[in-house]
Structures are given as structure tokens and as C-alpha cells.
Amino acid sequence: MRINAVPFSASTAPSADSVENLEDFEERGGRSKNGHAIPENNSVHSYARNPFEEEKVSLSPKELYFEDMVVSEHEESRYDRDRCGIWCFKPDFLQRFKNMKSFLVVFIIVGICQGMFHSYWPMTLSSIEKRFQLSSQTTGILTTVNDVTHLSTVLFVAHFCGKGHRPRYMAIASMVVGISFLVFAMPEMVASKWREVISTALVANSSQTQGNTETCLSAEEAGWNNETTNCDANAHANRHDNFWPFFFLVLAQSLLGIGTTAPIVLAMPFIDDNVKIQNAPAYFSLGLAGRLLGPVFGVLLGGFCLDTYVDLTPQSISSTDPRWMGAWWLGFVIMGCLLCMAAMLYLCFPRSLSRQDAVRRERLRIQKKNESLSSDSGRTFKKKLGEGPKDVKRLLTNKIFVARLINDCIDMLVVSGYFSFAVKYIEFHFRLSAAAAGRTSGLSSILAMGLGVAVGGIVTRKLKLQPRQVALSLLASSMLTATCYFCLAMVTCEARNLVSHWDEQQMLRVDTQCSNRCHCERTPYSPVCHEELQFNYYSACHAGCSGFTSINETKYFTECRCLTANVSTLPSWGSSHPAPPVGLLYNTASPFQSLDQPTVKRGFCEEGCSAWWYYVIISACFKFLSMIPFAGSAMLSFRIVDPDLKALSKGMQTFCASLFAFIPGPIMMGMLIDSTCKLWNTDECGEKGACLVYDLDAFRLKMHLYIAVIKLVACFLDVFIYYNVRDMKFDRETDGEMVTQTVLTKNMGSVKDLTSLAVTS
Known part of the structure; x- marks a missing residue:
């Protein structure tokens, strides 16, 4: 980020006790107290040589001397807080990592550990349904619990943490996510029925017992004459057996929602604030592409765990046997331990990655303190709280932002519903094991999405795409994605x-x-x-x-x-x-x-059935196409709002995506899937458990046509966005903040206008 230094003047001078030291400046032959040589020319310029080189500040000789005084003599302790390290341990050798490249590496490492969940959870859904006899609608509700808690905290984090020590908040939040992974494994430890599940498979090794329990028996052999079933008592016992597993799953999802708030809301604005405008697409793309390795490892981990029996003992039955129960809980333990350790790396980073930025903040703080002016850091909680509604109103009266907001919600509605049950669909429709279905769907999807993000970032940066081209790419992506879903509905076995x-x-x-x-x-x-x-x-x-x-x-x-x-x-x-x-x-x-x-x-x-290859290829194509506009879309989202609202706008997008997409998406898809069930597993009292047999033709058509129609609706919003941003340009003002050359107030409008357009479309 290019920062123009403020000229040295009376208004920016240090306090009185520091000014007397200026007399020594000339006596030292133009050198600072710490021995800095001051060039005779008016300023010192240093420019980045490549997209990932740290940005420098243009400072005059007096400003360099002023920097020495502020940091060395008056604000040593405060400047020390902007050094790399944990608590009091901030040695000099760690300062070489105080740059965006190092932060990006840590961001990717933590993202890998955290991102493993996004592929591991869908792979284990069918096993969890079978293990605890849950319907798809119930697992869909479980999937949305983390979005409910995420929804309740995202605006708070965006408003109050957006201007604070963001790396520290991200570290705490990532540790909460790691703890939630460990809680996910708890249901298997407390479930009283787990011995029954194990014994069902172990009995397959005993031909004598297995034959007696599966073959045709008389009434006397089956024990019907002596059976007196008490359904009320059994129902009470079943509810008690399933309460604690369900409780821990809900608790884990709740912690997950809270923990994922800070990285999502704070990470991208933090990167955006520390890089040049022309380098932002590369950082966004590399950050997301690197984090996509998390789902890759999640797929591999899921395949290993689901190919291992639930109690970690060898079995004679194969993983394709309907009675097979994979060790679904094992992966959560591994992910939780890795993430808790990786999250500690965030604590090493200071509030700002630029030393010059830290000096500038201290200079402004001292100036305002001497002038008895209230600084931003001194604002009271009450004043911050009062500004929240005003900032939200500013966002909601920006019709371009609202259009992007609705479009994002539609995209996330598709993503949350489809990706939650895509592995289950492949498992049932193409007759693959849970591990094989997860590997097939996960690896192809992740590679295609990662390639799409990387290609999109390179194209956006090399061609220097402007909002007009970005909006057109979003429209083309929506149309092609809808077409691919229609094609997927035709692939069958x-x-x-x-x-x-x-x-x-x-x-x-x-x-x-x-x-x-x-x-x-x-x-x-x-x-x-x-x-x-x-x-x-x-x-x-x-x-x-x-x-x-x-x-x-x-x-x-x-x-x-x-x-x-x-x-x-x-x-x-x-x-x-x-x-x-x-x-x-x-x-x-x-x-x-x-x-x-x-x-x-x-x-x-x-x-x-070889048709699953066609399904995998087509799905990989649409995932590739859908991710190409990602980098440009992220830039557009930040440029259509005022610079001071970037963090809040990201929080608003996350808030609305959770409320209108991630919460209803899996539930609606689960209801659609359950409506195609033709044979339920029931207990002796007739209580329904997991679905055993689906009407696969109805399953296939309902799932894909539902998504295709929703994506077509998004195309109309993309047309609206293109019309309103066609004259915008990406640029950066002299104060270093991301802005657009077109005045945003020109494009402000009421939400009512956008709603009318959506209805008429």
C-alpha cells in the first residue's frame, strides 16, 4: 500500500520535550540520534519490485528523523507491540517474517487445517445418519447450526474487531474451531448403542450366530411367543440414548460457527489493507487456492477413516457392505489437534505488517493527544455502538452492494445445499462406498475449483480487468453453471x-x-x-x-x-x-x-456403471467456471463501498449468506432428498430412522433442476450489476485506501428499486 508521508510541520511536530532534541540534529552532521544517514535529496523512494515485495513509504529526511525520535525516545514500548513475536518474546530474527508473504503462508496453513472440515463433513454425513438413525433433513439442520451461531456473532466481530488487532482475534477464533473439531468426536464416546453397532458387524465372523439371526425362523425360534414389547419404554430409552450424541453434535457446530467468524470477516480486509491494488487479486487468489488444499487433505483423511471400521478393528466385511460403519469420528480428532497448533502462528503477527504504518499511527496519536483531540482508539464502546446502525444504513442504501448481496446469497444457497449432499448422491446413485464417493467427488471438485481461482486471479491481474469486465464474467459464469446443472440431471445409471x-x-x-x-x-x-x-x-x-x-x-x-x-x-x-x-x-x-x-x-x-465418470467431468467443469471470477468479484465487492466500510460490508455479506443461504440451503435440500425416500429403517415401535432406499430418478431430477433454476435467477441480478458498474474504474486515492473513480453516491439508490427489478425479472 503506497502511503504519502505528511510533511513535517508545526501541526505534525512531536511534543515540546522532543523538539529540543532537534537542536542536536545539525550538530550530528545530518544524522539521526541512532546514526541514520539522512540523504540530501528531498525524499527517499523505494518501490516494490514484484507483486509480493513489501511496500515502502516515501519519507523526507526530517520525517525519517522524526521517526527515530517517536519510536526510539518516546514510544519504544508502543512500537514494540508492532514487532513479530508472542507476548514478550519478540527477538530481532523474527522481524524478517513481518511481511505479507509470511502472513499469507500462515493464512494458508491454518486454512488447510480448517478447510479439511468442508470436505470431511459431507463425506461422513451418510455414516452419521446410519450411526444415529437420522434423516437427511435432520443432518441438514445439524449442518446449519454453525451458521446460526455464526450469524449471531459476525456483525459484532466485523464492527468491533475490524479495526483492532486482527491477527490476534484470528488466532483465538481458530483455536475455538480446533476445539469444536474435538467435540465432534464426542458422540461416539458417549453413545450407548455403539456396542450394538460393533456387535452387528462382528457377528458376521460367526457363521453359526449369523445364520440364526438372518435366516427364516419359526415363531418359536424368533421368540414371538414370549415377546411383550413396551413401545413407550423403548421410545424413552431411544431418546435418552440419542440425546447426548445429538447434543455434542449441536455444541460442536455452534463452536464452529463462532470460531469461523473472525477469519472470514477479518482476513481478506487485512490482506487488502496491506497490499497494492494491482497485487490484491494475486494475494486473494493464492490465499484461496492454497486454502483449497485443506479440502484435498480432508478428502484423503475421510477416505482413510471411512475405510477403517468404527472401532478400529479389522473386519471381514468390505466397505461396500451396507452394514459397514466407518470411523467417522477419527478424522475430527486429527483435525482438531492440528488446527490448535497451527492457530498459534497467528499470535506472532502484530497489528500492522508495515513499520512505517506503525510510525504513522503513533505520529497521529501523539499529535491528537497534544491537541487534546479524541482519537479513534479512544472512542468509547457506546460511541462505536451508536455508529453501527448508521454504517449499516449506508450499506443498505447502496443499490450495487445490495445487488451483490442478493447474488451472493443465491450462490451460497446453491453451494450449501448441493455440496452438503453431493457425496451422498454419488454414493447412492452410482453405487460407490462412502470413501470412494468422497474421494471421487472431493478431489475432482477441489482441483477444478483451485485451478479456476488461480486462472481467474492471473487473468484479472494480467489483463487489468475493470468492473465492467468483472461483471460480465460473473454473468457468463452463472449462465454456464446453470447449463451444467441441467446436464447433470441427465446423467444416470x-x-x-x-x-x-x-x-x-x-x-x-x-x-x-x-x-x-x-x-x-x-x-x-x-x-x-x-x-x-x-x-x-x-x-x-x-x-x-x-x-x-x-x-x-x-x-x-x-x-x-x-x-x-x-x-x-x-x-x-x-x-x-x-x-x-x-x-x-x-x-x-x-x-x-x-x-x-x-x-x-x-x-x-x-x-x-461407468456413467459416474461423465458426472464427475461435468461437475468439475462447472466448478472450474464458477470460480474464475472469484478474484475480480472480491475486488468489486470492496470497491463498491466506502473504504471505512470494507470490514463491515464483508460482515454483512457473511451475515446475510448465513441467514438466507447457509441456514435454509441444507435443510431445503435435505427435505427434497427425504421426499424421494421409499423405504425407511424403522424400529419395533415404527419410529423412522435413516432412509434405506431412494427413488433415484426423483432424487436426481429434484436435486439438480432445483439448483439450475436458482442459478438462472442469479443471471438477472448479474445483468443489473453490470448495468450499474459499467462506468467504474479500479483506482487508489492518495491516502492509500481502495476506492473507485466513479463517485459512489451517483450509484446510490433505494432497496425498493432493486426489489422491483428482481420481481419483474
């Missing part, structure tokens, strides 16, 4: 065949006439496959199997009475075609007619 029938409520029922004598009501979900016909059954019991055997460590069930020779058309898993008539789908004339040696194999039938 042939659905699995699940032996079932429809009831009056258009829900699947897996009970059949041939298995009515088997008493399968309490049999857990453990699909089996008839390899010859490529039909899947809910369990061996539902296939009417009464025997079992193992061949090469693979479980086979024998004497399956439901594998009849004459099978009518079966509804597919995920079929959205008209439902067949209510009733059984078998030849009821001879329901027990069997094939020779009828057997089924544990697990789903292995059916290949």
Missing part, C-alpha cells in the same frame, strides 16, 4: 432391482407371501443377491432362505423358497415409473416352487 412391492402410500414393502412364515419383521437390513437373475433382497430372511454356508470367506444362503422360477416384472430400486398394482409380484399359484439349489450371496449384485 440403471437402477438396482430390489424385490419388493408398492403399498397404497406409494412406499416400498419388502415382505412377500413366500416369506410370511419366516417372521422377518426384526431382521436388520442386510441385502443379498441372486446372481443368476440379478435380483436383490432386503435380507436372506426376506428371500425365504433357511440354510447357509461359506465358500472362500463369502457367505451364501441356501434353501431359499422365494427364488421361484416364474417371476413377474419387479420394480427397480429408484424407479419413478408408474407403480404396479398393489400385491405380490410372484406366481402365487406355486409360491414355494424352487429352482435347483436356490442360493443367494451376501451383499448387492455387482453391477458396473
Whole structure:
């Protein structure tokens, strides 16, 4: 940031006791008290040689001498506070790191540790749903809890911390995020049902026990004669078992929302205040591109943890088995420990990264103190609080800012909903394990987004794009992204065949006439496959199997009475075609007619589907295109507001994005997904848990067309923004603050005008 030094005059002179030392100035032959040689020319200029070189200040000889006096003689302790280090430990060798390059490295390191959550959490959603029997709507609500707490603190942080010691606030907030990661792992430690989950898988190693629990049993063998179910007592026990896990998940999300406030609101304005205007896009792009490595490591960590069983012991079943439960909690422990250590690095940075900036602040402070004027740092809390509503009003009467605000909310509504459940969609629709789906979706998305940010930053800087070109790139990006979502809705795989029938409520029922004598009501979900016909059954019991055997460590069930020779058309898993008539789908004339040696194999039938490659490629393309305008968009957001409102404008954007996008987005998407569920996991009292079977055609269309339509709405707002910024130019005034050459008041208007445009569009 280029700073023009204030000329040395009576109004900027130091206090009286310091002025007498000026007499010694000439006696020392034009040298300062500390031995600084003062050039004879009028000023000393130093310019940055590359985009990442620290900026220097043009100072006159007397100003250099004044700097020595202020720092060395009068404000030694205050200047010491602007040195690199932690508390009293501020040695000279650390001062070489007092620059924006070092801050950017720390910003990226902390961002990597924190950003791992953004890919790890979606990867574990299906495991958490299965583990605690939650619906997609419930996990969507859990996802939004951090936005609620974020919403309640973001404006406070933006207003009161935006002009304070920002690196220190960022360090504290990052440590809070690290603690929240550790709290995420607590549900697994306190859940009373965790032994049941483990025993369900461990029992697969015992052929004797497993056969007795999954095969066709008589009423006496199933224990129905002696069963007296008390649903009220069981329901109370279930609520008690699930309360503490749910409580810790909510607590962790709350701490996460509080902790993520400061880095988001303070980091980018802090970078923007310490670099030149032409270098800002490079810093923004490198900062975000570097932090995108966090989700990359999150994907790798998620793949490792989900491929490890929940109790960290070896298992005979594979990760593609529906009964598999990955160690979803392990990654949170690792991320929490890493982030708490990395956050300490923020504490090493001072309030300002420029020594000349620190001198200038001290000079103004002394001047105002001597003149008995109130300084900015001396304002009372009450006065600051009173300025808050006025600053918010200034932002909300800026129609360009409001248009950008609504556009950002629409973008975040899409991002929060889609990315929360994208891994789950790939897992169910393309028949991949949770770990494989996460790696496939995560790595391709992150690489595409990182490349888009990097390319966008380079193009913005090299071509020196102005607001007009930036607005056009935002419009093109929105249109292309909407087109890609329409294309994704067309990519599909042939659905699995699940032996079932429809009831009056258009829900699947897996009970059949041939298995009515088997008493399968309490049999857990453990699909089996008839390899010859490529039909899947809910369990061996539902296939009417009464025997079992193992061949090469693979479980086979024998004497399956439901594998009849004459099978009518079966509804597919995920079929959205008209439902067949209510009733059984078998030849009821001879329901027990069997094939020779009828057997089924544990697990789903292995059916290949190469369409997921097309899905990954198309989704990577739209993520690349959507991130290209990022650097220019960030610059535009800062230039359309007054310089003193940059931090507050960022806080306002975050506030509205949380309220209108991040909170409703996952909930709305979860409701859409739950509306496509055709078979729920239920307990003995009929209480619904996690969804087992989705109508995948409805899942695919609802998810992608919903997002595509929303993105089309954003295109109209991009047109409005382009019309209002087409005459703007990026520039910096002499005081070093980011401004535009066009007077902002020319573009001020009422929110009512913007709302009318949105409605008519």
C-alpha cells in the first residue's frame, strides 16, 4: 500500500520535550540520534519490485528523523507491540517474517487445517445418519447450526474487531474451531448403542450366530411367543440414548460457527489493507487456492477413516457392505489437534505488517493527544455502538452492494445445499462406498475449483480487468453453471432391482407371501443377491432362505423358497415409473416352487456403471467456471463501498449468506432428498430412522433442476450489476485506501428499486 508521508510541520511536530532534541540534529552532521544517514535529496523512494515485495513509504529526511525520535525516545514500548513475536518474546530474527508473504503462508496453513472440515463433513454425513438413525433433513439442520451461531456473532466481530488487532482475534477464533473439531468426536464416546453397532458387524465372523439371526425362523425360534414389547419404554430409552450424541453434535457446530467468524470477516480486509491494488487479486487468489488444499487433505483423511471400521478393528466385511460403519469420528480428532497448533502462528503477527504504518499511527496519536483531540482508539464502546446502525444504513442504501448481496446469497444457497449432499448422491446413485464417493467427488471438485481461482486471479491481474469486465464474467459464469446443472440431471445409471412391492402410500414393502412364515419383521437390513437373475433382497430372511454356508470367506444362503422360477416384472430400486398394482409380484399359484439349489450371496449384485465418470467431468467443469471470477468479484465487492466500510460490508455479506443461504440451503435440500425416500429403517415401535432406499430418478431430477433454476435467477441480478458498474474504474486515492473513480453516491439508490427489478425479472 503506497502511503504519502505528511510533511513535517508545526501541526505534525512531536511534543515540546522532543523538539529540543532537534537542536542536536545539525550538530550530528545530518544524522539521526541512532546514526541514520539522512540523504540530501528531498525524499527517499523505494518501490516494490514484484507483486509480493513489501511496500515502502516515501519519507523526507526530517520525517525519517522524526521517526527515530517517536519510536526510539518516546514510544519504544508502543512500537514494540508492532514487532513479530508472542507476548514478550519478540527477538530481532523474527522481524524478517513481518511481511505479507509470511502472513499469507500462515493464512494458508491454518486454512488447510480448517478447510479439511468442508470436505470431511459431507463425506461422513451418510455414516452419521446410519450411526444415529437420522434423516437427511435432520443432518441438514445439524449442518446449519454453525451458521446460526455464526450469524449471531459476525456483525459484532466485523464492527468491533475490524479495526483492532486482527491477527490476534484470528488466532483465538481458530483455536475455538480446533476445539469444536474435538467435540465432534464426542458422540461416539458417549453413545450407548455403539456396542450394538460393533456387535452387528462382528457377528458376521460367526457363521453359526449369523445364520440364526438372518435366516427364516419359526415363531418359536424368533421368540414371538414370549415377546411383550413396551413401545413407550423403548421410545424413552431411544431418546435418552440419542440425546447426548445429538447434543455434542449441536455444541460442536455452534463452536464452529463462532470460531469461523473472525477469519472470514477479518482476513481478506487485512490482506487488502496491506497490499497494492494491482497485487490484491494475486494475494486473494493464492490465499484461496492454497486454502483449497485443506479440502484435498480432508478428502484423503475421510477416505482413510471411512475405510477403517468404527472401532478400529479389522473386519471381514468390505466397505461396500451396507452394514459397514466407518470411523467417522477419527478424522475430527486429527483435525482438531492440528488446527490448535497451527492457530498459534497467528499470535506472532502484530497489528500492522508495515513499520512505517506503525510510525504513522503513533505520529497521529501523539499529535491528537497534544491537541487534546479524541482519537479513534479512544472512542468509547457506546460511541462505536451508536455508529453501527448508521454504517449499516449506508450499506443498505447502496443499490450495487445490495445487488451483490442478493447474488451472493443465491450462490451460497446453491453451494450449501448441493455440496452438503453431493457425496451422498454419488454414493447412492452410482453405487460407490462412502470413501470412494468422497474421494471421487472431493478431489475432482477441489482441483477444478483451485485451478479456476488461480486462472481467474492471473487473468484479472494480467489483463487489468475493470468492473465492467468483472461483471460480465460473473454473468457468463452463472449462465454456464446453470447449463451444467441441467446436464447433470441427465446423467444416470440403471437402477438396482430390489424385490419388493408398492403399498397404497406409494412406499416400498419388502415382505412377500413366500416369506410370511419366516417372521422377518426384526431382521436388520442386510441385502443379498441372486446372481443368476440379478435380483436383490432386503435380507436372506426376506428371500425365504433357511440354510447357509461359506465358500472362500463369502457367505451364501441356501434353501431359499422365494427364488421361484416364474417371476413377474419387479420394480427397480429408484424407479419413478408408474407403480404396479398393489400385491405380490410372484406366481402365487406355486409360491414355494424352487429352482435347483436356490442360493443367494451376501451383499448387492455387482453391477458396473461407468456413467459416474461423465458426472464427475461435468461437475468439475462447472466448478472450474464458477470460480474464475472469484478474484475480480472480491475486488468489486470492496470497491463498491466506502473504504471505512470494507470490514463491515464483508460482515454483512457473511451475515446475510448465513441467514438466507447457509441456514435454509441444507435443510431445503435435505427435505427434497427425504421426499424421494421409499423405504425407511424403522424400529419395533415404527419410529423412522435413516432412509434405506431412494427413488433415484426423483432424487436426481429434484436435486439438480432445483439448483439450475436458482442459478438462472442469479443471471438477472448479474445483468443489473453490470448495468450499474459499467462506468467504474479500479483506482487508489492518495491516502492509500481502495476506492473507485466513479463517485459512489451517483450509484446510490433505494432497496425498493432493486426489489422491483428482481420481481419483474
